[in-house]
Amino acid sequence: MSAAWKPVLIVASLLLLLTYLWAQSTSPELERGNRLHDTLRTIELRDAELMRDVLLARAGLLPHYDVLTHTSQELTRLARNLTEALAPATGDAGQALGKPASALIAAVQDKLTLVEYFKSDNALLRNSVTYFNLVSRTFRSSAKPGVAAKVGHLWQTMLSFLENPNPNLSQEIQAALDQLSKTRALPNESQGLITHGRLIVEVLPKLDLLLREIIATPVIIRVDALQVALQQYTQAVEARAKAFRLLLYLVAVILVAYLLYQFARLRSKTLALRRAHAHLQQETAERQQAEIALRESEERLRAITESAHEAIVSADSAGKIVSWNRGATAMFGYPPDEALGTPLLRLMPSQQQPLAEQASDTTHPNNTAIELIGIRQNDNEFPLELSLSNWAHGAERYVTAIMRDISVRKQLQETARQQELKLIQTNKMTALGTLVSGVAHEINNPNQLILMNSGLLADAWGDAQAILEDHYHASGGFLLGGLPYTEMRQALPVLIDDIKDGAARISRIVTDLKDFARPREPDRLALFSLNEVVERAVRLLHHLITRKTTHFKTDLTKPLAFLQGDAQQVEQVVVNLLVNALEALPNRECGVTVATYATIEDHTISLEVRDEGTGIAPEHLEQLCDPFFTTKQASGGTGLGLAITASLLRAHGGRLTFAPTPGKGTCARAIFPEATPNV
Known part of the structure; x- marks a missing residue:
């Protein structure tokens, strides 16, 4: 197999190598270099526009800052484009272009930050100068002669300072402002004049310093450095692409030569394959005769297994079913086409599968019979007896399971135990x-x-x-x-x-x-109305009813046939069922309903007591009428109430049933036979 795959691997490797060399020779970095050159030229242009607008703004010739804002946004966008263009660059490209590009982006960001500071300070300065000029003219025309002279001198000095902001003029202006602030009888605008004058003296030197820093920011130098690095890297990439194109040609020649060589080998092996095919046909005819004999043997074995009533199932070493008889279909319900090829353990519940695996271990052949649980196709479980036998056919090992349905035997055993x-x-x-x-x-x-x-x-x-x-x-x-x-x-x-x-x-x-130890027969056999007994019991328990619930209802069917027996004992039955229902209520908002009705088909009269209490747990349902069984020990329950109730009902030929809904309530039903007509 390895020799057959060797030419394929060689051709595939050469094709992969050709693909790699072609990808390397296309030089995609050249297109990126062209985009970067365009971006750098645009950055140079926008930087020159920015410097022009900053100088115009300093000279007071720029009417608004919209042009500055637009140019700053353009530079920010170009810096972001430059970052995105260089983001995929790794290896040599990252080393060659990463450092100068980072320096350029940092210079652009620094310059834009200084421009923002410049815009703020320049706007503040222009506002103060405008206010200072306006108030100075007002003072010179309306103030007293001495004050007007001081303000005029201050205004002349301020103009000189605006043209040439040197420290001597700054000190002279500060002195004039201090002297003016001490002058009495000044108009109200004098304080604003002094404040804006001092602000001009403070802001103007800072503004010129910011302008020098903006001019000194080396954006153009960084652009030139990045262009040089980009040109050097592009030349190196182009040289590398030429080398890969040469290698691409050499590998293509080798691939063509190898394909010709393989074609010659294939031609010689085709002749040998034809001779082997004739020999194989002869062996196939002999194998078909052997398969016919084996099939006849399998048919005899199948006839034996199909006639058995037990389920006979065989599985291979992987646990997959390989044979399935009619007894298995009758027992489990799966037809053979659904059973064959499926796991043998699917016939047993998950909790029984480890035991079955241990019993079918091939290291312990011919195990004795064990009892397990089986699962039919309709998911019904049933008991079965399992006998296992291990056998081998060539190198393969198999296990055969003989299974018997022992449901009837188990039912008889359970009946005896009950x-x-x-x-x-x-x-x-x-x-x-x-x-x-x-x-x-x-x-x-x-x-x-x-x-x-x-x-x-x-x-x-x-x-x-x-x-x-x-x-x-x-x-x-x-x-x-x-x-x-x-x-x-x-x-x-x-x-x-x-x-x-x-x-x-x-x-x-x-x-x-x-009464429980020696149940009495009804003392007074007489006809009486069940509705009247219920009404007397309700009157008797009126205090308990009003204390336990605000939703008590009676639904008595009228007219209702008479009962035969002891009315007092039946009243005790009603009282016991009502007390149990009331005690089961968690709060007074829950209700109790007492109803009577007749069933014509079986000539019975039923009493139902339905409550909206906590219900009865399923595990307690069969023990409710057992003597001394109670779930109310904490509240003094003796466990005799329902036992006596059931005993009294049996004495009257009746029975007691419960229909609980856990968490929602219980319906207790006492069923009495109607009075016989001859009484």
């Missing part, structure tokens, strides 16, 4: 009922004493309070139980009521425990 868990839960609930009955009896007896004695204590306190009040009014303050009577007469009734309320709460909890 039945075992239910049996364990039933045994636990039986033991819990026995324990609750005993504990409830032990708690209820002393609690009844507390309830009875707290009532007696409240009556005794009512009788004794009148006597204690009389004693207090007769003898004044005294201690009762170590505390002042004035405090105890208010605190003691509250303490007694707290004792009674706590004992009553214990009694209700014990009753709930007993």
Whole structure:
């Protein structure tokens, strides 16, 4: 391969060399040099115009500064063009032209800066001179003779100073201004005359110094230096271009000679290639016969694999599928044309792929069966059993996977496990009922004493309070139980009521425990209206409703069929569901809706309690009706409310469902069967 590419590389190298030599011989620097010469000539012209305008402005012959501004802008533009033209220059061009160009640009910028200073100072001087002349004429014509004489002398001296600003005249003017400032009875314009006179004496020498600096700025010298450097560089570039043109000719001759040589070699190799082609045709016929025999063997193997119910898939050392049977199509859903050539690991989720790679390692042939998760074409996952076998064909190594769908086996195992868990839960609930009955009896007896004695204590306190009040009014303050009577007469009734309320709460909890441990059948089987039960429950919870929400609504369907059972137990169901909904509200702006309706198809009557609370977490949904499960331990929840509610519903032949929306609320639905017609 390297020998075949060698002529191509040689020709390509010669062509690249020719291209390089041609690019170097065109001498693009000459065009840049012409542009730079034009720019330098324009800079010389604009510099001469600038000097002319500055001298006219100094002599007072320039009516305005627009010409100066325009010339300065032109010079600034030319300096920028010069910088942009030299920016691409590197190497020899940068070294030859960079330093004189930078010096020229710096000289132009310095000169333009001095011109700006000159314009400012010259405008100030002209303004002061105009004012000085105007006020001097006014003084000479209207002031007193002595003052007019002083002003006339000052004016003559100032004219001499303007023509020849020497230090002696400056000192004389300063003295005259000082003497004039001490003169009394001067007009109002005298102070302006003195100020502008001193300003003229101060600014005029500076202005002449600025003019000399502007004239001395070496712009023309820098232009000449850059032109000399540019000419020398252009000559060197032209000489270099001539040398490259000569080399270009020599390389072109070498390229033509090499192409002729290669053409002669190609002609001789064409004859040898024809002889090799005849030999290759003979070998091709022999290979076709071998392929036919191999194809017949593959057909027999395919017939065996296609008849198997298991998925039999083979993959090469790169993990690409090379064979795929009907069992694999039935199991995974991919037709053969979509499966062949794709990675074997696509049949398993990403978390299972490392395990499958380890099992298919060719250094551990014929691994035992392992259980993994498979993915069908519709992205459904299912359990499978995988057996792997490694084999080789020539230098290539392959792995064959036999996969069995074990979904049915797993379902049977899961069903058995669930039945075992239910049996364990039933045994636990039986033991819990026995324990609750005993504990409830032990708690209820002393609690009844507390309830009875707290009532007696409240009556005794009512009788004794009148006597204690009389004693207090007769003898004044005294201690009762170590505390002042004035405090105890208010605190003691509250303490007694707290004792009674706590004992009553214990009694209700014990009753709930007993009801849960031994669910009762409805005591009074009678027909009643669910709407009336809901209305009684709402009246009973009116105080709690107004405290928890400002958006409470009932939506009761009328008329509604009757229910059969114990109305008090159903009322307890409504109260429990309402209390749970109200406790779930985060603030009073959230609402609760109670609705009843009938379902004709299955002859049921439903009660819905919808709240706008925080909702129920999905992981808690299956545990809501479990005994003692609660998410409100901090607020005193016992976890028996919904358990008792579900038990009462089951006693009435009904059921309880929940439809939560996390973060938005929950809909609790109690479903009752309609009363039978013969009742």
